[in-house]
Amino acid sequence: MDVYALIGRPVEHSLSPPMHEAGYEATGVDARYVTFEPSSATDAVAAAVDLGVAGLNVTVPFKEEVLPAVEPTERARRVGAVNTVDFATSPPTGDNTDVAGVRRAFEHAGVSLSDVRAVVVGAGGAGRAATAALGESAASVHVANRTLSRAEALVADLDPAVPATLSAGPLSDVDDRIAEADVLVNATSVGMEADETPVPAAALHADLAVLDAVYTPLETRLLRDAAAAGAETVDGAWMLLFQGVAAFERWTGRDAPVDAMNETLRARL
Ligand code: NAP
Numbered sequence: 001m002d003v004y005a006l007i008g009r010p011v012e013h014s015l016s017p018p019m020h021e022a023g024y025e026a027t028g029v030d031a032r033y034v035t036f037e038p039s040s041a042t043d044a045v046a047a048a049v050d051l052g053v054a055g056l057n058v059t060v061p062f063k064e065e066v067l068p069a070v071e072p073t074e075r076a077r078r079v080g081a082v083n084t085v086d087f088a089t090s091p092p093t094g095d096n097t098d099v100a101g102v103r104r105a106f107e108h109a110g111v112s113l114s115d116v117r118a119v120v121v122g123a124g125g126a127g128r129a130a131t132a133a134l135g136e137s138a139a140s141v142h143v144a145n146r147t148l149s150r151a152e153a154l155v156a157d158l159d160p161a162v163p164a165t166l167s168a169g170p171l172s173d174v175d176d177r178i179a180e181a182d183v184l185v186n187a188t189s190v191g192m193e194a195d196e197t198p199v200p201a202a203a204l205h206a207d208l209a210v211l212d213a214v215y216t217p218l219e220t221r222l223l224r225d226a227a228a229a230g231a232e233t234v235d236g237a238w239m240l241l242f243q244g245v246a247a248f249e250r251w252t253g254r255d256a257p258v259d260a261m262n263e264t265l266r267a268r269l
Contacts, residue, residue, distance in 0.1 A: 002031040003052070004251065007044045008059030011035040015268050016057055016244060022264035023248050026257035038062075045069040045085060045092065055251040056085040057244075063125055070094030078161045079128045084247040095250060098129035101243030102185065102211065103136070108242070109234045111183070111209040115139045118164075119177045121198045122187030123150040126213045128158070130185040135162030138183070142167045144174040146188075175203040184226075186212045191220035198222065206230030215240050218269055241265055 020033040038044035041062035063081040072094045082094035118134040123145035145151035151168035159166045190198040191214045210226040215236030245256040
């Protein structure tokens with residue numbers, strides 16, 4: 001039996017164990033998925049090697065801290081964060097499947113990311129993954145963040161690595177950017193704790209596709225406002241699902257049973 005694990009703090013209420021175990025059950029993979037709250041990400045990777053763990057998912061606050069313990073893929077290096085460790089190699093490979101999570105969530109909704117003008121609100125880990133994902137095929141990606149210097153640093157890091165033209169700006173002028181955009185991603189945590197949105201409803205329009213990375217609640221105020229404006233909406237559970245699907249496929253070498261994993265995930269949300 002293979003053992004996969006999630007490290008983070010807290011991980012008690014994580015949806016990854018049931019989602020991945022639904023995948024193992026549907027495909028007949030003999031594996032379990034467990035969670036740990038280690039004190040150090042590098043110690044956790046060393047322990048995982050000793051214990052013969054087949055793969056690790058990594059979440060807050062360890063996504064950056066784990067980098068020195070792995071050989072990062074080009075994608076993970078670009079984003080500056082690892083959420084999936086594969087122990088099939090030595091040293092273990094550190095990937096970032098949040099990038100695939102964003103791309104595949106849009107693809108699944110039938111939204112083409114080719115040559116789009118995109119706006120990403122937020123410049124933390126999710127903002128970096130979303131910018132890397134959209135930057136692969138968009139014409140432009142504008143990153144707006146409450147702390148402007150963080151958006152500027154993100155753009156400086158990712159601009160040389162992606163074909164799209166990247167720019168950074170404050171949240172205060174995001175309305176004008178959204179007016180010209182085809183795609184919007186909320187990669188802030190706004191909407192999670194309270195019924196709030198990081199962008200004014202009046203900025204949203206019918207030619208927009210909106211992904212909210214927040215998945216608790218599933219229907220955020222941003223997505224309600226976007227639907228009311230006639231925009232296409234993609235909830236954060238799709239991103240969560242597809243980052244898990246990409247990890248499953250990397251680890252097992254099989255196509256993931258997307259429907260089974262999605263049903264289990266949504267039943268728990
Ligand atoms: P993070 O690194 O802590 O970044 C948080 C971001 O939110 C920063 O850009 C921060 O701006 C912004 N922010 C926080 N409070 C704000 C406020 N009141 N007004 C405006 N901006 C605010 O977090 P993260 O890991 O990127 O996660 C961000 C969100 O994405 C979380 O809700 C997380 O659950 C979600 N997420 C979802 C998935 C998925 O699979 N669906 C994957 C990863 C993350 P400053 O820089 O100014 O502080």
